[in-house]
Every structure is written in C-alpha cells, then in structure tokens.
Amino acid sequence: MNILGISCHYHDSAACLVKDGKVVVAVQEERFNRLKNSPDFPINAINYCIQEGGITFDDLDYVGFYEKPYLKFSRMVIGHLRSWPFSLNNFLNTMPNWLQDRLVIPITIEKEVGFKGKVIFIKHHLSHAASSFLVSPFEEAAILTADAVGEWATMTYGVGRGNKIDIQKEIRYPNSLGLLYTAITTYLGFTAHEGEGTVMALASCGEPRYVDKLKGIVMVKPDGSHMVDERFFGFNKGSRMYTNRFLKSFGPERKPGGRLEDRHKDIAASLQKFTEETLIAVARHVQDKTRLNKLCLAGGLFLNCVANSKILEQSGFKELFIQPAAGDSGGSLGAATYIYHCVLNKPRDFIMQHAYLGTGYPSNYIKRVILNRGVSFRELEDGELSRFIAREISCGRVVGWFQGKMEFGPRALGNRSILADPRNPDIKEILNEKVKHREGFRPYAPVILEERAGEFFNLECKSPFMLLAPMVKEEKKALIPGVVHVDGTARVQTVSKAINPRLWHLIKDFENITGIPVIINTSFNLRGEPIVCAPEDAISCFQRSQMDYLVLENFVIDRMKNNK
Amino acid sequence: MICKRCVLPEHRPDIVINEEGICSVCLEYDKLKQPPNKPLETDFIKLLNTYKSKGEYDCLVMCSGGKDSTSALYYMKKRYKLNPLAFTFDHGFETEDAVENIRNAVEALGVDFLFFKSDFMLEMFSEMLKTDSKAVLCHPCSIWYMDLAFKTAFRFNIPVIIAGWTKGQSTRQPLMSRCGCGVHQPEFYSMAKATNEFLDSYVKKNPKYRDFPRSMEEVLARAKLRQKCVVLSPHWFLPFNSEDYVETIKKELKWKLPGLSYPANSTNCYLNFLSVHNSMKNYGYTHYHVEMSKLIREGLLSRQEALKSLEMNFPREMLDSIAGKLGCRLDE
Numbered sequence: 001m002n003i004l005g006i007s008c009h010y011h012d013s014a015a016c017l018v019k020d021g022k023v024v025v026a027v028q029e030e031r032f033n034r035l036k037n038s039p040d041f042p043i044n045a046i047n048y049c050i051q052e053g054g055i056t057f058d059d060l061d062y063v064g065f066y067e068k069p070y071l072k073f074s075r076m077v078i079g080h081l082r083s084w085p086f087s088l089n090n091f092l093n094t095m096p097n098w099l100q101d102r103l104v105i106p107i108t109i110e111k112e113v114g115f116k117g118k119v120i121f122i123k124h125h126l127s128h129a130a131s132s133f134l135v136s137p138f139e140e141a142a143i144l145t146a147d148a149v150g151e152w153a154t155m156t157y158g159v160g161r162g163n164k165i166d167i168q169k170e171i172r173y174p175n176s177l178g179l180l181y182t183a184i185t186t187y188l189g190f191t192a193h194e195g196e197g198t199v200m201a202l203a204s205c206g207e208p209r210y211v212d213k214l215k216g217i218v219m220v221k222p223d224g225s226h227m228v229d230e231r232f233f234g235f236n237k238g239s240r241m242y243t244n245r246f247l248k249s250f251g252p253e254r255k256p257g258g259r260l261e262d263r264h265k266d267i268a269a270s271l272q273k274f275t276e277e278t279l280i281a282v283a284r285h286v287q288d289k290t291r292l293n294k295l296c297l298a299g300g301l302f303l304n305c306v307a308n309s310k311i312l313e314q315s316g317f318k319e320l321f322i323q324p325a326a327g328d329s330g331g332s333l334g335a336a337t338y339i340y341h342c343v344l345n346k347p348r349d350f351i352m353q354h355a356y357l358g359t360g361y362p363s364n365y366i367k368r369v370i371l372n373r374g375v376s377f378r379e380l381e382d383g384e385l386s387r388f389i390a391r392e393i394s395c396g397r398v399v400g401w402f403q404g405k406m407e408f409g410p411r412a413l414g415n416r417s418i419l420a421d422p423r424n425p426d427i428k429e430i431l432n433e434k435v436k437h438r439e440g441f442r443p444y445a446p447v448i449l450e451e452r453a454g455e456f457f458n459l460e461c462k463s464p465f466m467l468l469a470p471m472v473k474e475e476k477k478a479l480i481p482g483v484v485h486v487d488g489t490a491r492v493q494t495v496s497k498a499i500n501p502r503l504w505h506l507i508k509d510f511e512n513i514t515g516i517p518v519i520i521n522t523s524f525n526l527r528g529e530p531i532v533c534a535p536e537d538a539i540s541c542f543q544r545s546q547m548d549y550l551v552l553e554n555f556v557i558d559r560m561k562n563n564k
Numbered sequence: 565m566i567c568k569r570c571v572l573p574e575h576r577p578d579i580v581i582n583e584e585g586i587c588s589v590c591l592e593y594d595k596l597k598q599p600p601n602k603p604l605e606t607d608f609i610k611l612l613n614t615y616k617s618k619g620e621y622d623c624l625v626m627c628s629g630g631k632d633s634t635s636a637l638y639y640m641k642k643r644y645k646l647n648p649l650a651f652t653f654d655h656g657f658e659t660e661d662a663v664e665n666i667r668n669a670v671e672a673l674g675v676d677f678l679f680f681k682s683d684f685m686l687e688m689f690s691e692m693l694k695t696d697s698k699a700v701l702c703h704p705c706s707i708w709y710m711d712l713a714f715k716t717a718f719r720f721n722i723p724v725i726i727a728g729w730t731k732g733q734s735t736r737q738p739l740m741s742r743c744g745c746g747v748h749q750p751e752f753y754s755m756a757k758a759t760n761e762f763l764d765s766y767v768k769k770n771p772k773y774r775d776f777p778r779s780m781e782e783v784l785a786r787a788k789l790r791q792k793c794v795v796l797s798p799h800w801f802l803p804f805n806s807e808d809y810v811e812t813i814k815k816e817l818k819w820k821l822p823g824l825s826y827p828a829n830s831t832n833c834y835l836n837f838l839s840v841h842n843s844m845k846n847y848g849y850t851h852y853h854v855e856m857s858k859l860i861r862e863g864l865l866s867r868q869e870a871l872k873s874l875e876m877n878f879p880r881e882m883l884d885s886i887a888g889k890l891g892c893r894l895d896e
Contacts, residue, residue, distance in 0.1 A: 047604045051803055056643050057609060114609040364807070371866040374569065536863060 001344070002059050004049060005336030006109070007066035007127070007328050009102050011037045011193045014329035014408075015045035016357075017053040018336040022350045023135060025049045026357040026408040028329045031533035037193055038530075041101070042332075043112055048359060063115055064339045066331030067124035069102050071151035075173055079236045087236040120343060122335045124150025125299070126167060128326075131334030132298035133160035134341050135352035136321035142290040143167075144283060147299035147327070148178035157286045160296065163341035163348050168289070174235055175228045177275055178301050180218060183233055183241035184271045188264050189254035192241075193300075200304055201442040203272030204487035206265030213249060214274045224282030260441075276307045283315030293318040298334070300327040303410065305469040305491050312461075312468065324355035324465040325409030333408075354499045355413050355465060358406030359533055366552045369535040377557045385554055386502070390509035393421050393519060397548035398434050400524055402538045403502055406531070411466045412523035413493055414447060414503035416531045416538075418547065420482070420520040422446055427482035427520060434546035437527045443485035447521040449507050450494040456480065456518060457492050466493040466521075480518050493521060570857030571870045573848040578750040589751055593861045608801035612644065612724065615794050619721035621676070622646035626713050626727045627669070629662030630831035632799060633728030634669050634819050635809035639798045640726055641673045648726065651716055653680040653709055655689075657834040657886065661822035665831065668818040680712065686890065688773060689835065691766055693892040698846040699762035700755050701839035707763075707777055710795075714787035722793070729797040730806075731862055732855035751854040755847060805864065824882075827852050827873040834886050837878050841894070844876065 005016040008029070016026035025048065030036055032044030050057055076094065080087040101108065106119045122130070128145040139162065146155040154176035158167035173179075185195045188202070217232045232246040247253060254264050283295065295317040302308055303326050312320045323330060340346050370377050380388060389399055399419045407413045418435060420427050428444055445466055446456075453459050456479075459470040469489040472480070483490045497504040511517040524538065525531045526545060532538045535552050542550040542557065550557040566573050567587035574581040580588045617623070625637045625648045640648040650670045654663070670677040685708055692699050713725050756779075763778045777783045787793055810829075813819035822831050826840050843850040852874060859865035887894045 043604060043606060047606055047803075051605065056645075057606070058645055111610075113606055114613060365805070368866040368869070369863050371868060372569070372860055372863055 001061050001340065001346070002053070002055050003062045003064060003336045003339050004046065004060055004115075005064045005066065005332035005334070005339075006042060006046070007331035007335070008041050009039055009097070010328060011039050012327050012329040012410075013038055013040055013042040013045070014325070014332040015042045015049045016332040016336050016408075017049040017055075018340050019053060019055070021337075021340050021346055021348065023333060023337070023352060023357060025052045026325065026333055027359065027406065028325075028408070028530075030530040031358065031406065034530055034537070036528060036530045041108060041112060046113060052359075057114055060115055060117060062117060062339050063109055063113075063119045064332075064335030065105050065119060065121045066127040066328070066335040068121045068151050069105055071123070073098060073103060075149075075152050076236075079173070083234065083236045086234065086238065090236050090238055120335075120339050122338050123153070124331065125153045125156040125170065126165065127331040127334030127338060128298035129156065129158060129160070129165050129167065129296070129334065130338035130342065131325070131330040132296035132321060132323055133165060134163070134337040134348060135323055135333070135350060136160075136294075136296050137351045138294045138296065138319070138321060140292060141294035141296050141321070142286050142292045142317070143296045143298070144286055145297070145299040146177055146279070146282075146301040148182055149173045149176050154178060155282065155299075157282070157289075159290050159292065163345065165338070165342060171225055174230055174233065175218075175226055177218075177226065177278055178299070179233070179235060179241070180228065181271060181275060181301065181304075183235075184267065186240070187242055187246070187250070187253045188268060189256045189258055191256075196300075197303070198439060198442060199268045200272055200306055201485070202260070202265055202268040202439075203306070204269070204485055204489070205441050206262065206267070206269035208270040208273040209266045210250065210270035211274050211277075214270055217246070217249070218274070218278075220278050220281065222281065223285035224278050224280075226278060260439075272304075272306065275301070275304065276310045279307050279311055280314050283311045283317065287316040295320050297322045298326050298330060302326045303467070305467050306489065309468045309470055309489070319461065320468075322465060322467045323352050323409070324407065324411055324413065324467070326467065327410065329409060353464070355407040355409055355411070356405040356415055356500075357408040360405040361535055361553075363553050363555075366535045366555060369539065370552065370555055370557065373539055375539065375557055376561045377555045379554050380556055381554065382502070382505075385551065385556065386505045386509045388556070389419075389549065389551060390506055390513055392549060393419055393510060394513045396421055396424060396427075396430075398431060398546075400538060400542050400545075400547045400550040401503075402524065402532065402535065402550070402552045404500075406533055409465070411493075412521065412531055413464070413466060414495060414500050414521060416524040416533075417447075417521045418524050419506075420444070420522075421514075422480040422482040422518050422520045423514060423516060425481040431520070431522065435526065436522065441486070443491065444483055444520045444522050445491040445493060446480060446483035446518045447493040447495055447503065447507065449504060449511070449517040450496040452517040453492065453494045457490060459492060459494075462496075463492045463494045464496070464499065466491055468492060479516055482520055483518065567857070569867065570860045571849075571853050571867060571874060572751060572857050573853075575754065575847055575849065578753045589749075589857065590861060603801045605801050608796065608798060609644075611794065611796060612646070615723040615792070617721070617723055620647070621649040621720055621722050623648045623724040623726045624713060624717045624720070624722045625650050626709070626725065627652045627666045628728070628831060628833075629659075629665035630728065631806055631810050631813065631819065631829070632730055632797075634665055634813050634817060636726050636728040636798050637669055637673065637675070638809070638813055638817060639802070641675055643798075648675050649716075649720060649722065650675050650677045651680070651713060652678070653682070653712055655685045655705065655708075655833070655835070656681075656683050656889075659822060659831070659834060661820065662831045662833070665817075665819050669813070672817045678716065680716075684708075687770070688766065688776075690890040690892060691770075692762060693838075693842075693887060693890055695762070697762040698754075698758040698842075700759055700843055700851070701835055702851065703755065703759035704763060704776075705835070707780055707783055710780060711777055711783045711786070714783065714790070714793060717793050718787075718790045721791075723791070725793060725795045727795060727797050728799065730799050730855065730859065731864055732857075732859040733797070749854070751857075752851070755843070755851070758846075824878060826876065826878060827856070828875070829873065834882075838883055838886050840876065841883055850874075
C-alpha cells in the first residue's frame with residue numbers, strides 16, 4: 001500500500017511517501033527548487049519520493065492532500081466580503097491562484113503526476129493532528145494543533161487512540177494566535193512564515209510591557225480560547241496584516257532592516273509571553289478535559305520551542321511529542337498517514353524516531369562532484385574523520401557537515417549542519433561573520449549526547465528534533481557560553497548513538513578533547529537560502545562562505561588548501 | 565592539450581582551450597546563468613501520455629545490446645508497464661555479445677523482437693574508408709538506423725521511439741525531438757560537416773543510395789511527413805546512474821559486459837572500433853569524448869573516470885581485420 005502525501009500552494013510545500021504505514025521518504029520542495037519556503041506544487045519532491053521509495057507512479061494507491069481547498073475557498077470569499085471594499089485588491093490578486101492551482105488539485109495531480117486514482121483531501125488541522133499523533137510513540141494522547149489558519153480552524157484539540165483521531169473543539173478564523181504572531185512579526189520588520197523564529201529570539205531581549213495591550217485586542221478566556229478584535233487586523237485587506245488602529249496603539253512599524261529599538265524588543269517579548277500564556281491555558285484546559293498525560297503538538301506555532309518547553313513545564317502534561325516538520329510541510333505526512341490508518345483502518349506500527357527522510361547521496365557521486373569542481377580534498381575513514389573534525393572544532397574551526405539523508409522539516413539535525421565550538425564566547429560573532437550573517441541577538445543551538453543532556457540542561461526528556469528550549473544549568477553556563485541565549489535557555493537537540501552514530505561519535509570525540517559533550521549545530525545554509533540538499537549545494541555554500549572545512553560523508557575539503 | 569575540466573582536446577576553431585586550460589565548451593556551459601531545469605520522471609510520463617499508442621505496441625525500443633538501451637527496454641516494460649517492440653539492426657558488424665544480450669533481454673521480459681540484418685551499408689562504409697573523407701563511420705550508420713526506426717514505428721503505428729541515450733547525449737527538449745543528435749554543437753560541427761559533405765557527394769554518385777537521407781534533419785523531416793512520433797530516452801528523466809541499472813539488468817536480464825569494448829564498459833559494434841580509430845586520427849577526439857565531457861559538466865562522471873573509460877587499448881590486428889572485411893587497409 002503506497003500513499004503519497006502532498007502539501008502545497010501556501011508555504012513549505014512538501015511530499016511524503018508512506019509505504020505500508022511506514023514513512024519512507026519526506027522532503028520539502030524548497031530543497032530542490034532552492035526557493036526558501038517554496039509554495040510551488042512539489043513536483044521535484046514527488047519525483048524524489050517515488051524514486052527513492054523504490055516504486056513507480058503506477059504503484060501509488062492513494063494521494064492525500066493536506067487540506068480541503070473548497071472549504072478554504074469559502075473562508076477566503078467570506079473573509080473578503082466582510083472586509084469589502086478594502087479587500088478588493090487582495091481578492092483580485094489571489095483569485096488567479098485559486099482558479100489555476102488551489103481549486104483544481106486533482107486535475108493538477110493527474111496532469112503533473114499522471115495519477116488517476118483516488119485523491120483524498122484531509123482537513124488542514126486534521127492533517128497536522130495526524131502528522132503528530134499517528135507517528136508518535138503514544139497509544140493514546142491528547143492532540144493540540146495551532147497555526148495561522150487552515151480552512152476555518154486556527155487551533156484544534158482532540159484525542160488520539162490507536163488509529164483513531166477525534167477532534168473535539170476548534171477555534172476558527174479570524175481568531176488566530178498564529179496570525180497574530182505572523183502579523184506582529186511583519187510589523188516588527190521580519191518576513192512572514194520565516195521571521196517568527198527571529199521574533200521568538202528577540203523576545204528574550206525585551207520586557208513584556210505590552211502584554212496588557214495585547215490582551216486588549218485579543219480577548220482570552222480562562223480555557224485559552226481567544227477572540228481577536230478585527231479592528232486591529234486586516235488579514236484580507238491588502239499587503240499589511242494590521243490596521244492603522246494597531247499602529248496607533250503600538251506605534252509605527254519597523255521597516256525591514258531598520259534599527260531595532262527597545263520598543264520593538266518589548267513588543268516581541270510581549271507577543272511571546274502572551275502566546276505562551278495562551279497556549280499554556282489551552283493545554284491546561286485540554287489536559288483537564290481529556291485527563292491524559294501525553295500530548296501531541298503540531299502546526300507552525302509549535303515550532304516555537306520556547307513555548308513548547310513552557311507547555312511541558314506548566315500544562316500538567318507529562319510527555320510531549322512534536323515531529324520535526326510541525327509546520328505545513330508536515331501536512332503531507334499527516335495526510336498520508338491519516339489515509340493509511342484512519343481512512344483505511346490499518347493499525348499503527350511506525351514511530352518517527354528521526355527526521356532523516358530526505359535525499360542521500362552515495363560516496364561515488366559525492367566524489368565525482370568534488371573532483372569535477374577541481375577542489376582539493378582528502379578521504380578519511382570514519383574514526384579518523386571524527387577525531388580530526390572534533391579536534392578542528394575544538395580549535396575554533398567552523399565546519400560544514402554533510403552526512404547521510406537530509407532532514408525533513410525546518411531544522412538541520414546533524415546531517416546538513418554547520419558545527420562549531422560552544423565554549424567560545426565569541427563564536428556567535430564568528431559564525432555570523434563567516435557564514436550566517438544573521439541578527440546578533442539570535443542564539444545558536446547546541447547538540448548534546450542524549451545521555452548527558454540532563455547534566456547541562458533542565459531537561460528530563462529527549463529533544464531529538466530541537467523543539468524544546470530548556471534552561472541551561474547555572475553551573476554549566478560558563479562552559480558553553482556560545483549556546484546560552486540571553487534568557488539562559490538553549491534550543492537543544494539531543495542525539496543518540498543508535499539514531500545518528502556519526503554525529504554521536506563526533507560529539508564524543510569532542511568531549512574526549514574538551515570534556516564538553518556539546519557542539520554548536522546550526523543549519524547548513526546562507527541567510528535567505530534553503531538548507532543545502534545536494535553535495536553541489538553544499539560546495540557552493542562553502543565556497544560563498546568562510547567556513548574552514550566542508551565534510552561530505554568521508555571527504556574533507558580544507559579551505560586553506562583551496563585558497564589560491 | 566586536453567581541457568582541465570572535461571576531456572575535450574583543442575580543435576580549432578570549434579574547441580579552443582584558454583590560458584587556464586579550460587575549453588570553450590566548458591566556458592559556454594559556465595555562462596548559463598541558471599542551470600537548465602533537470603527533466604523529471606513526471607515529464608517523461610507526461611510525454612508518454614501525450615503520445616499514447618492506438619496500436620498494438622506502445623513504443624519501439626532501439627536495442628543495441630548495451631547497458632543503456634537494454635535498461636531502457638527494461639524500464640519501458642517493467643517501470644512503465646508498456647508493451648514495447650524491441651528493434652535491432654545488424655549491418656554485419658554486430659558483436660556476438662551484444663546480440664546475446666538483446667536475446668536474453670527480450671526473452672526475460674517477454675517482449676516482441678524485430679531483428680533486421682542487412683549488408684545495405686557495407687558499400688558506403690567501404691567508400692568512407694577508401695576516400696580521404698573525414699566523415700565519421702558512425703554518423704551515416706545512425707542516420708540509417710534512425711531512418712529505419714522511424715519507418716518501423718510508422719509501419720506498426722507506434723508513436724514513441726525509445727533510445728538508450730544518456731544524459732551526455734543531450735537532455736534538452738528541443739534536441740530530444742531532433743533525436744538528440746546535437747550536430748549544431750561546436751564539438752560536433754566539423755564531424756557533422758564532413759559527414760554531410762561525404763553524403764552529399766557520395767549519394768549523388770551511387771544510385772543504390774539515391775534515397776538515403778543526407779542528414780539527421782532529413783530523417784526527421786521525412787518522419788514528420790509520415791506520422792506524429794517522438795524519440796525519447798528514459799535516462800534523460802531518471803536520476804539513476806549506470807551503476808544502479810547495470811546491476812538490475814545483470815540480475816534480471818542476464819546482461820553481460822562484453823569482453824572488449826570502447827569506451828570501457830559499453831557494448832558497441834565492431835565498426836565502432838574503426839570509427840573511434842579514425843575520429844582520433846582526424847579530430848583527436850570522438851563522440852564519446854563529447855558525451856563524457858557533457859556528463860562531467862553535469863556532475864555525473866568524474867574526469868578521471870572518463871579518461872579511464874576513453875583509454876584506447878584495442879588491438880591493431882582487430883582494426884585491420886574489420887577494415888579487411890570492408891575490402892580496405894588501414895593507414896599505418
């Protein structure tokens with residue numbers, strides 16, 4: 001039984017192949033077409049899924065789409081009518097997309113993929129719920145989803161048992177925490193669907209002085225349900241997601257790239273605090289209603305690792321599961337798994353233990369690429385490679401680390417990563433200067449041996465997908481200053497020997513040299529670009545940055561030896 | 565002097581190597597601001613759906629017994645679940661290994677097989693060797709083969725001809741429909757011109773070849789008048805490299821690597837050796853150098869691998885024997 005899941009046409013397009021209930025391939029289109037957060041129909045990702053999955057297009061039994069376009073269209077039309085005539089331009093701009101792409105998905109699939117079988121449409125938030133619960137280790141769990149907006153729902157909760165998902169309540173558009181977060185992200189001069197993480201980091205630099213103001217425009221009940229005062233927002237009205245009334249209340253917007261004032265930091269801090277408080281209230285309510293100890297989270301809002309940690313600490317739930325592609329790319333995974341388990345009533349026996357579901361390249365291919373670029377390199381055996389790179393990192397070098405299969409979701413989790421020494425207090429500036437060129441207030445994340453995580457962080461569970469941000473233990477802060485955020489947290493990834501032995505051994509070797517079982521892990525890309533996918537992308541990124549080494553499987557490229 | 569990046573030698577004015585040792589073809593490739601979109605398998609499926617057969621066979625597969633055409637046949641039958649007609653011709657110089665590979669493949673796949681044997685071309689080959697023409701032996705042969713393929717496809721009402729051409733033998737859509745012959749590329753310009761001139765003069769003189777097409781363009785023009793037909797290769801659209809599919813056809817179709825081949829690990833007819841010998845003599849490179857250089861630029865082959873494959877290690881006696889069959893002697 002082969003099911004292809006697809007998500008596309010908004011942001012983070014992706015495709016996923018589920019074979020007999022197992023997720024065998026999952027990959028975002030942006031990695032192939034090199035357009036960050038690409039909304040395009042994921043034709044490259046689909047081709048890759050079929051070929052890597054070892055099947056042919058004729059072998060596909062079902063295609064699952066991650067939302068119901070007609071339902072979404074109805075919301076779009078009603079939303080525009082409610083804002084008429086201010087929404088006219090927006091309406092005219094979006095209509096061609098609806099008519100050409102979004103409302104003709106089965107036609108597109110038949111035309112582009114040649115698939116004439118059944119295409120099943122799963123509601124957006126149900127896809128999110130399925131993407132988390134159905135691949136979680138839990139037999140029974142509460143499920144909470146939240147993002148900007150699906151068809152009508154912006155937040156849902158329910159219960160998953162075995163292979164069934166029961167969505168019990170939903171909050172509907174325009175009442176949306178996700179839209180609020182995105183609107184204020186753009187107000188602060190960052191890009192929608194991309195800059196939310198930056199705002200989360202900025203939040204730690206400010207004081208939450210505007211929380212009461214936010215509570216004035218988004219009414220929150222004790223159960224966390226909320227209602228947005230639409231007079232402050234204009235989600236359908238034009239190029240801006242907020243109104244003049246919002247500007248009157250919060251002051252002028254920050255232009256992209258403009259100076260960051262304390263006011264901006266305080267607004268970010270307030271937004272983050274307000275979001276956390278609301279999510280915690282919702283989660284508490286869900287816990288109260290379901291009386292379950294385990295919670296599955298999904299939806300773009302739960303890429304907010306700071307909020308996730310607070311939910312775990314304060315909601316009453318004992319265990320949390322969030323899969324790495326919690327945003328819309330994960331919708332493809334949810335659609336495919338929902339069809340297999342819930343529509344076709346097949347039992348579950350797959351747990352998503354890692355995110356390494358994307359492209360991989362054999363050594364001979366990589367070697368060809370290196371040779372053809374005329375780059376000088378050397379090949380090291382596994383142990384030697386690990387010891388050598390660990391030593392170089394400990395000497396302050398910055399290393400591009402390209403190994404095995406690419407991660408699914410927005411995080412680089414050690415296979416398409418840039419690695420550096422967390423002991424160096426200046427490493428953030430070095431990384432920013434050499435490679436990432438990002439805002440100075442954004443922290444870099446640590447990856448730690450799973451078995452040692454409790455020693456360094458207030459973390460009692462695994463964090464394999466870098467979706468929790470626990471506090472760094474006070475006595476350890478001075479040991480790893482490079483990864484401690486201004487608020488004392490760190491966005492931790494834990495790595496186990498069984499799941500990623502190569503990365504585990506590298507950190508172990510780093511520990512043997514330094515006594516610290518932690519390395520900095522940041523995504524292998526330049527600012528504004530998607531994470532590298534193929535060896536060609538990695539070499540190009542390396543050549544356009546100032547990284548010291550590039551490691552492609554066992555091949556090591558040394559910048560010093562290639563500087564002419 | 566060979567280009568430092570690919571394996572093409574300098575051949576002025578077509579191929580010029582600059583001070584850094586990089587050839588003009590590689591430099592032109594670098595100038596492409598955006599790499600050409602890589603064709604996807606779904607593009608192939610779309611084309612197959614566009615050219616759906618109304619007859620008994622879905623496609624005509626040109627089989628040489630080599631790894632690329634054998635795997636193309638395999639893909640059409642197994643991956644795309646079509647009903648192909650396998651088609652091979654023997655101009656009298658086909659190797660035993662190649663013929664055995666084809667027989668094994670068609671038997672294992674259970675596909676119908678058309679084997680065409682003729683000495684029609686011998687006189688032309690012989691004339692090419694006897695005159696001082698620099699025409700490449702393989703060129704009129706491929707013109708003839710392609711013409712035969714189109715005629716056969718027309719006879720059986722088949723709208724798709726499948727060849728086993730690699731990504732080094734053109735992946736660009738406009739060239740696909742022109743059989744990927746790429747005669748307008750600078751690397752082929754002199755060779756194509758010599759072939760064209762030979763055919764122009766020779767065909768006029770010999771009534772036997774009165775109807776012989778003068779160029780690949782003419783083959784296509786004639787075919788277009790007969791029917792709507794497209795020539796495709798699955799290798800242009802699939803990401804699998806030859807290491808992958810060689811393993812498959814070895815296992816499933818009892819495909820064997822021939823004892824002697826040029827380039828290494830390929831399967832070609834005996835005349836190919838002579839053609840390679842003459843091309844090297846006349847131009848300093850062969851069409852295989854062009855193909856492999858393209859594969860290098862596309863990152864699908866390393867320069868070292870290409871240089872190794874292109875090493876000429878076939879015995880002189882064999883060349884003499886092949887030339888002897890055409891009533892000729894090779895120059896020392």
